[in-house]
Amino acid sequence: MIKAGIIGGAGYTSGELLRILVNHPKVEIDFVFSTSQAGKPLTAAHPDLIGETGLVFTDKINPDVNVVFLCLGHGKSKAFLENNKFALHTRIIDLSNDFRLDNDADFNSDSFVYGLPELNKNKIAAAKYIANPGCFATAIQLALLPLASENLLENDVHVNAITGSTGAGVQLSETTHHSWRNSNISHYKAFEHQHLAEIKQSLNSLQEDFENEILFIPNRGEFTRGIFATLYTKTSKSKEELIDLYQTYYKEHPFVWVTAEDISLKMAVQTNKCILSLEKKGDYLLVTSIIDNLLKGASGQAVQNMNLMFGLEETTGLKLKPSGF
């Protein structure tokens, strides 16, 4: 059994990680670290875990676990790792954005690998440290990687994406107050979202000369889970060529599905899937990309990375029941 430790156990991504790991056949949760919740049962912060676990939050880490998941706020993972030492063999998967960019990746004479399995599967399998991608970044990259892999990104890319309220985290705020959020929509950080950096880094790792703009408007949706993204760019390839390109690219990747049918957000919610729908409209390729922001966009992908790192079947513990409704 893989002994796992979770750091920062009271937030949404750690809660979702726990929901997966309590049923993962190869993992034993060794400890869940939370200074604010220490001594309380996990169900105090995640009451839906009733009947799943009797574990209690702790403020002590076990430095000898096989894998540690860092579920801390952005900017806090680095500081935590500097102040807390783990065994040489311990793998670390960080869900924040602290180590995602190449410039930030060096650590302990080793390097964080960007944990997008559909881009870096072999590197992940060999990695000691993983920087788990951002949620928007995952949905957008998976919609563009096949193009970049063939140097087909030749024009600006226009992206509109909408995320559920869990994307904003567990902290209370005006824009997550139910009275405000319900039946409402707004956008934020238009053209300036921080995930653009990791997206461009990944695309350039495949298509070095890609320098066009990615014009990205992120929106706040009134649902709780999921990201629904539409992307379009000009390309001379036909619809058939494009579908073939995408299906070929994702042939060995069990969580990405390519279709020419219409799709809707809930098809991906509660699963670790990314579903891509392709349309050709005049000169434009229009890709719709859907994921669950807490699963393929965070904790599910973290477990997928862990599976790869420990030589398990990539889908272990991640064959989740779709929600349907």
Next chain:
Amino acid sequence: MIKAGIIGGAGYTSGELLRILVNHPKVEIDFVFSTSQAGKPLTAAHPDLIGETGLVFTDKINPDVNVVFLCLGHGKSKAFLENNKFALHTRIIDLSNDFRLDNDADFNSDSFVYGLPELNKNKIAAAKYIANPGCFATAIQLALLPLASENLLENDVHVNAITGSTGAGVQLSETTHHSWRNSNISHYKAFEHQHLAEIKQSLNSLQEDFENEILFIPNRGEFTRGIFATLYTKTSKSKEELIDLYQTYYKEHPFVWVTAEDISLKMAVQTNKCILSLEKKGDYLLVTSIIDNLLKGASGQAVQNMNLMFGLEETTGLKLKPSGF
């Protein structure tokens, strides 16, 4: 024109009051008092008022206005009135629960009148001070007053009611976080809700001997506005007698409507109406009562009281477009 002052201008009830008063043909908003917002435009706290008003929050009161609405938290109105003096002629309408019970009603050698127009219309017209009823209390009382008026309450009353998230106020809290509240339901203060006291006081003012229990479960709904209440009690009266009783009781009250048809919450939302649907099921009378918690349950009723106090048509400024959807 009636000059109105509003105390505590950043909350939901004051926002709703402003939305009504900006279109009220007989009212001029003289000042909106908020220590936290002083100097900012009203639209800083209530952005949907864009284009409706150029007013700015102030931390100075004008003691000479014709009417003051107190939109402060429960327990704060009394203290405010002790520290701030208004002109002798100034009418005061308090939306908190500070003065609703007879034991609390005395003030300044005068007395607060309980501002439920369907119970106290004449007293309200003559009052200087009004204690505006609670939202649940309004929905429940209007469903029972006709029975009490004929001494027909002879058994326990079973009440289940569900309220929108605006009922919990503008403060951030775990149970108003969108991620938690959306698609969720829970109950709170079962059998112990504070509105029971004012409900019983009103019923006893009509039917002195009523001593049965009112078993009331309040629920948190995932919508933002409205209260949907079902109440049942045993009675030997027939359905026809009951409908006749209710319609007669509310004949002179322009906001309460009695029907034998099925009703649903949104029929009352965005209006100052209370709609009552009556069914007879075996020995039981089942009443469904719906209101908008911010209108008939708070700010709309406050304006209705103001209209009565100043001799205006009761519906002035309150003929609001139903939302339909």
Next chain:
Amino acid sequence: MIKAGIIGGAGYTSGELLRILVNHPKVEIDFVFSTSQAGKPLTAAHPDLIGETGLVFTDKINPDVNVVFLCLGHGKSKAFLENNKFALHTRIIDLSNDFRLDNDADFNSDSFVYGLPELNKNKIAAAKYIANPGCFATAIQLALLPLASENLLENDVHVNAITGSTGAGVQLSETTHHSWRNSNISHYKAFEHQHLAEIKQSLNSLQEDFENEILFIPNRGEFTRGIFATLYTKTSKSKEELIDLYQTYYKEHPFVWVTAEDISLKMAVQTNKCILSLEKKGDYLLVTSIIDNLLKGASGQAVQNMNLMFGLEETTGLKLKPSGF
């Protein structure tokens, strides 16, 4: 009083028209025509009208009314007018898309005027027949008219807009089944929405040489009311110049408001407003445009047109309480 007839009374746009007209101080509803509902009270189809009106649906028209609103499905208005004659003085306001394009506008040796008051106010005031704009078309045009008025549209325009479920009409369908729609998002008719034709027609009426593409993705949102649209295009004008341009353009138009603040959908819902927020991002102008699809996007705009045609203040009957939440 203006005597009004409504044709097709059981749908969403006629329901909303009725909700406005029951409180309009200068209008008397003469008849509401519906073959499917004839003989039933209006409240059978629109139960929230309880207490507002005792009117009954009819299958007979009164050809002598002052104004007729056609609330029929697209393609049915023309046929209806051919089979039913009205008095010479009767004004007709059609809410379908039958007469919106110049090629379709001729009728009875007269012509339908495109009823967007912010484009055609004087023509509307003099018109006998009005083709009321589409909902998406209204939100998008109001975001672009000031640019076109100064020949400033020089590049492609990228539009993403999301509409509530009332936009799909009262008919039952899989994509309006609550189990499917709730917490879901999808898009439809990408780059091919039928409103593009009327949008281009209006823009070309101001800027004849505009030939760039308008790339428009319409989305189905899970809320019931409202359209939230984001649009961007390249322009060399500064943010200050643009805000000045927009505010100047809309100075005499009481329902359009221009701001540099962030906005969210619910600020416009339940009102006849269109609120525009402007940002400059590098070379791009980003406009966010919000309306209520049933009000400014349909029935509210129809009443606004009626007001202009009969010489009333443009806002008569349309000073609606914002919903806030």
Next chain:
Amino acid sequence: MIKAGIIGGAGYTSGELLRILVNHPKVEIDFVFSTSQAGKPLTAAHPDLIGETGLVFTDKINPDVNVVFLCLGHGKSKAFLENNKFALHTRIIDLSNDFRLDNDADFNSDSFVYGLPELNKNKIAAAKYIANPGCFATAIQLALLPLASENLLENDVHVNAITGSTGAGVQLSETTHHSWRNSNISHYKAFEHQHLAEIKQSLNSLQEDFENEILFIPNRGEFTRGIFATLYTKTSKSKEELIDLYQTYYKEHPFVWVTAEDISLKMAVQTNKCILSLEKKGDYLLVTSIIDNLLKGASGQAVQNMNLMFGLEETTGLKLKPSGF
């Protein structure tokens, strides 16, 4: 492997059954029968099954499967079984209400067993035919069985429960139109819901003399999944005695959890759990009971029954990730 056939594959309960069975380690889906969908892939009716199965709907049954699930409308199962014969060894689990009452249970010189494992575990394990309980019936019975098991039901029981829109089935209807259902609440069949019969039958099987009334108001909620029920009745037992009674009763039942903490609906959604929260309020026991109507209230319970019938661990295939949000 257990070969399973599903009859009536296009509805909500069969979709949910498929979502469970595609990941069930001991089941192979042999056929999915649907006359309306024959020849189409399962994903045509259940698009979220993309990547889970390549199966195609059929209009031919395989009479030799090990288990058949009937997911037909109420009243259609009996007719189907009369017209279609299965092998002697084939177990049948019917999700309709055709065989739930003892008077209806006889079939083929055998008898349907009421498939509530927490009442009838041993009978289910030995049964050939199972009548799967109703969704409301499950939530309500599980809240009352421990009392009945000790003959402690001595007074009327007051029940208010609210269900998601999937409870109304896949058919289109006015009360499942999103524009109507969203942010709305209504009730139906008050005091007369058909599930009362099976509830009373189960209670009387434990407490023969129970003859008090169960006053049950079912409500339509705006969420899609889940039932939230509150029940109260008078009892002289203390809170501690009651919690002990309930925990003892459910000790061997892996899906029912008893707590004294507050609970909310989403704790049970997407799981096969029933969570019961107990409070003592004066003389009253108040029980809150939550389930997912499609899982513990339908398809999950059907699989639980199948597991028992085939000697599998009761939780096989049913350790589902909670949704949390």
